[in-house]
Amino acid sequence: MSASDAAPLPPGVTAAQFRAALAAFKAALGDDAVLSNDVVSYLDPFAPGDALAHAPSAVVLPRDVDGVRAALDVANRYRVPLWTVSTGRNFAYGGAAPRMRGSVVMDLRRMNRIIEIDETLGYALVEPGVTYYDLHRALGTPRRFWLDPPAAGWGSVIGNTLERGYGTTPYGDHAANQCGMEVVLANGDVVRTGMGAMPASRAWQVFKGGFGPSYDGMFMQSNFGVVTKLGIWLMPAPEGYMICRYAFAREDDLERVVDTLRPLRMDGTMQSNAVIESAVRWAAGVSTRNQWYDGDGAMPDDVIETMARKIGIGRWNLRFCLYGPPALVKARRDIVHARFKPIAGATLFEMPYRDASVEPEGGGDRAQVGIPGLEAFSLLNWRGGRGAHIDFSPICPPLGRDAAKQARMVRERAAQFGFDYYGGFTAGERAMHHIFAAIFDSDDPQQSRNAGALIETLIHDAGAAGYGQYRAHLSYMDLAAAQYDFNDHALMRLSNTIKTALDPNGILSPGKQGIWPAR
Numbered sequence: 001m002s003a004s005d006a007a008p009l010p011p012g013v014t015a016a017q018f019r020a021a022l023a024a025f026k027a028a029l030g031d032d033a034v035l036s037n038d039v040v041s042y043l044d045p046f047a048p049g050d051a052l053a054h055a056p057s058a059v060v061l062p063r064d065v066d067g068v069r070a071a072l073d074v075a076n077r078y079r080v081p082l083w084t085v086s087t088g089r090n091f092a093y094g095g096a097a098p099r100m101r102g103s104v105v106m107d108l109r110r111m112n113r114i115i116e117i118d119e120t121l122g123y124a125l126v127e128p129g130v131t132y133y134d135l136h137r138a139l140g141t142p143r144r145f146w147l148d149p150p151a152a153g154w155g156s157v158i159g160n161t162l163e164r165g166y167g168t169t170p171y172g173d174h175a176a177n178q179c180g181m182e183v184v185l186a187n188g189d190v191v192r193t194g195m196g197a198m199p200a201s202r203a204w205q206v207f208k209g210g211f212g213p214s215y216d217g218m219f220m221q222s223n224f225g226v227v228t229k230l231g232i233w234l235m236p237a238p239e240g241y242m243i244c245r246y247a248f249a250r251e252d253d254l255e256r257v258v259d260t261l262r263p264l265r266m267d268g269t270m271q272s273n274a275v276i277e278s279a280v281r282w283a284a285g286v287s288t289r290n291q292w293y294d295g296d297g298a299m300p301d302d303v304i305e306t307m308a309r310k311i312g313i314g315r316w317n318l319r320f321c322l323y324g325p326p327a328l329v330k331a332r333r334d335i336v337h338a339r340f341k342p343i344a345g346a347t348l349f350e351m352p353y354r355d356a357s358v359e360p361e362g363g364g365d366r367a368q369v370g371i372p373g374l375e376a377f378s379l380l381n382w383r384g385g386r387g388a389h390i391d392f393s394p395i396c397p398p399l400g401r402d403a404a405k406q407a408r409m410v411r412e413r414a415a416q417f418g419f420d421y422y423g424g425f426t427a428g429e430r431a432m433h434h435i436f437a438a439i440f441d442s443d444d445p446q447q448s449r450n451a452g453a454l455i456e457t458l459i460h461d462a463g464a465a466g467y468g469q470y471r472a473h474l475s476y477m478d479l480a481a482a483q484y485d486f487n488d489h490a491l492m493r494l495s496n497t498i499k500t501a502l503d504p505n506g507i508l509s510p511g512k513q514g515i516w517p518a519r
Helices: 017-030 065-078 132-139 159-161 253-268 279-284 301-311 328-340 364-371 375-381 400-416 443-467 474-482 484-500
Strands: 058-060 083-086 102-107 114-118 125-126 179-186 191-194 225-231 238-248 273-279 314-321 349-350 388-391 424-429 430-442
Touching: 017 065, 017 443, 058 253, 065 083, 065 102, 065 179, 083 238, 083 430, 102 474, 114 132, 125 132, 125 375, 132 349, 159 179, 159 225, 159 443, 225 388, 238 253, 238 301, 238 364, 253 273, 253 314, 253 328, 253 400, 279 301, 279 375, 301 424, 314 328, 314 364, 328 349, 375 388, 375 430, 400 424, 400 443, 430 443
Parallel strands: 058 102, 083 102
Antiparallel strands: 114 125, 125 225, 179 191, 179 225, 238 314, 238 349, 273 314, 273 424, 388 430, 424 430
């Protein structure tokens, strides 16, 4: 799609009506806040197929809450759908592209104020355009508080939190560490949740509940409103830390690894979210595929074994970090090591204990001490060409048998479509996120189509086995939502009821998470 291409019209809107809507957007927001001639940068860069299937018709960029309200007013008057993004960097799940072709993207990146950082109570209040890099810089040095960055630090704090993103410090469950929102509803009404409903509240970012029903969760992964401010809790900087890694020699060690890890996470001995990575996932961060294998289809097992041995990693690799004063960290390390030692061939690698003011060496470990980066994108070099990936993200109970079942299911299905098992688990206290990336060369149409077909098949497979996605690419949101079908899709009926009540004209992000307006 280039400047010469005609952008698609919003469904049900004539060319004349859309021209009038664009003029109204410009009158309300300013000419520089409306893009309509070339919106190529808002296409999905990792599209598993035709990126134009999710092409927007235009882009609006409000600067403040009044601008958001003005854009909603125009959208309601002209029945133009708005697809809201914070910065649009949710790659592998669709980027800034809208679910419904022809929607106008409402990009909130110009709303980029860090409104408050409280270094007594340990929270920040931010707008949608604030990235993890922005907040990290604002925390200064020496850092009294750490943030928890996701895999790619260039994304929005609000955007990642609303998608229930995860990191690897003790504050890694971003949604759980959110407190208080400001939301603009489809009718332009501005709501503050929790204690923020009091105009002079002194506790908005410290107590989630407020008085009466709690609504914060309703605006996560939904299209019920536009979140314009959000409070996030920060982690008090510990005295020091120790980064550790285990390498496990055998493919079938996964079950014992998970069952050993679970009680350590549940009782808090291991404070951070631990990451279990397959050999391919680790290798993709430090090498390219053709260094090990240049044949067709998935890498054979003997090649993976040779690759792991030469790199000095395991078939499964566990990364975690311990925090606190030296004596406490050592005590935790000793407990962890005693638990994993019975697994034959388990090898512990540990970095020396460091003061919290000292940054770790090696980019891949910096997120564990609250430093955002972009090291995750090294995987794009794995297959060669113009690298891309699309993710499959089921939730897994922290039980060895479930982890082994999911890994086997995904590995075997991926091989059928010609993909390596680039997978792993992020282990929280009560659940694990199983992330598999179908890595492909986006200049190869067949690879792109195969990646999409693989993800679609995996969602069906997982649903039949009782495993649901925690998020999904634009193209597969309807399918992922359809797996949640208790009582003939009662949950979706509830979502549709709320959608109709709050957004009767159906203008806010139609199709997000499978929630469509009545019209």
